Amino acid sequence: MEEKQKVSILVVPFPAQGHLNQLLHFSLLLSSRGFPVHYASTPTHVLQAKSRVQGWNPSSLHSIHFHSLPIPPYPNPPPDQNSIIKFPSHLFPSFEAFINIRAPLSSLLQTLSSASTRLVIVHDPLSSFAGKEAESLPNTESYNFQCLSALYGLTFPQISESTAKLLRAHDWVLPANDICITEEFLDFADRNSHDNNERESGMIINTCMELEGEFLELRRQELDYKGKKLFAIGPINPVVIRGGGHRHECLNWLDKQPDGSVLYLSFGSTTTPSEDQVEQLAIGIVQSRQRFIWVLRSADRGNIFAEEAKETGYKLPAGFDKEVEGRGIVIRDWAPQLDILAHKSTGLFMSHCGWNSCMESLSMGVPIAAWPEHSDQPVNALLVTKYLKVGVMVREWDRREEIVAAKDIEEAINKVLVYDEGKEIKQRARDLGEAVRGEVMDGGSSRAELDLFIDHITR
Incomplete structure (x- = not known):
């Protein structure tokens, strides 16, 4: 474990609950393996993630180094309950403001890099600027953490021919992304998530072979990730609930x-x-x-x-x-x-x-x-x-x-x-x-892939 302490991990989630939550679970999982783990977001979203964590003893949060990075004030409009389109467009001001953590994040990266033999950055696809900011540092490597299913990953931003063939085999017709997501957000995603694949060391995904085996295999064959590591380690949430704290x-x-x-x-x-x-x-x-x-x-x-x-x-x-x-x-x-x-x-x-x-x-x-x-x-x-x-x-x-x-x-x-x-x-x-649940236990594929990830970053 002394060797592993030379590796520090920085986690940068996107500021929406499902993303904050999954990457905090991942942080706690790595911390339980003895790594120093840093979790960076805006002050509001760090507090949101901490206040809503479930399945872990609340004291486990003390093992994570939280970094609240400042951003300018932003509008905080209510959701429109009568909108026919249910995409949460009211969150867009907070998404745009979030990009402003890039400058303080760059300073944090330099500090952590200088104190580590190797600094591993794990970021949401929509936080890919974290990997780009780390490019100039000699001892860093970055990983894309997918908070989405492997099947959905095969359809975004567009469906490849191999994916289309698989969908036809199942007689499925999937809705187009521009029906499910607003044009405004698709543009935001295009600007903030697609330009880092070449620089990334690989992908981590919250799914497992029991759920999505054939979709994972196709994901591994994708051109952007050929020759790179893909670690399917889900479910990332605890499957044995640890007690402690207030019981609802x-x-x-x-x-x-x-x-x-x-x-x-x-x-x-x-x-x-x-x-x-x-x-x-x-x-x-x-x-x-x-x-x-x-x-x-x-x-x-x-x-x-x-x-x-x-x-x-x-x-x-x-x-x-x-x-x-x-x-x-x-x-x-x-x-x-x-x-x-x-x-x-x-x-x-x-x-x-x-x-x-x-x-x-x-x-x-x-x-x-x-x-x-x-x-x-x-x-x-x-x-x-x-x-x-x-x-x-x-x-x-x-x-x-x-x-x-x-x-x-x-x-x-x-x-x-x-x-x-x-x-x-x-x-x-x-x-x-x-x-x-067996996938994350001894002998399960997700446990094996998590072990492979740890072996890879401590090589």
Whole structure:
């Protein structure tokens, strides 16, 4: 381990929750192997990542060196809950402001480089300037950390012929990126993520062979990464939850429910449902008669700690509380998702299908009722429901502009929790969860690839 201490690691996430979270998990994982790990972002986003980490004992955060890099003030607008296009465009000012960490990051890189035999930079694709800033330093190497599925990586920014052939073999037609992502963000991604492949030493990806074996193999053959290292080390989230700290009251309620009986609903940190959709959700939940935990909140703002970002709350239909008394909980703030999914009483996750949520649910063996909203989510939903067959679609992507009716929501819930076909879906999800958890244990492919990554950076 003395030799490994000569290697320092700097992690630079993109400032959106799913990215902050995955790269903090990765930082904690490397720190547990004895490496000095540095995590750099804006002051707001460092605090956001720390305040929301799950699955680790809170004291483990003391092992990470956090660096809050200053940026200028930026607008902090609310999400538009009535927008037909659900991409979180309100976050764009914070994304643009984030690029201003480049200058203080350059100074940090020089400091860490001078104190290390080798400095390893692990950055989000949208933080690729971190690798470019390190180019002039003689003892650095950089790695691209993919917070997205291998399948989605094959489709962005465009689909190659080999990928198209694979998709035809599965009889899949994927939505075009310009339908799932705004033109403004596609331009931002083009400016900030595509120019570093030649300089990077390789790619790290939060997936595993059990989930995406054939897509990973095709990813390895991509021209940009031929001859370079690709390390598939997922799931990056803990699969054994470590205790410690405050226990959320919803977990005490879950303790009293039958195994596999509870529906968990959460649409992530970037989705804001309309009032009309919330009403239909509430009616569908009531009509399903199932136990539930419902995280009902708007999307994050660019600065979640600002006074104007305090949640005002949705109105639920009259009589809802009385109808569901004793069989459900509505959470209007941040929820302990990983703890909920790991709990034996949780039987179904109604989800937007962000990759972070997919990996957490699949690694815990919980089937998914898929409701994709934007970005990579339509592709992830297809992977979960059509390929892995561990979920059902609540709303097909081509109906994305419609309000989903209560009867369709009720039907999706009952398909898994009530109907006979749900027994097979739940069993496949349990089996897959066991296999995925095995990937990060001794003998698993993800454990082996993490060991290969460590061997590579300490060579």
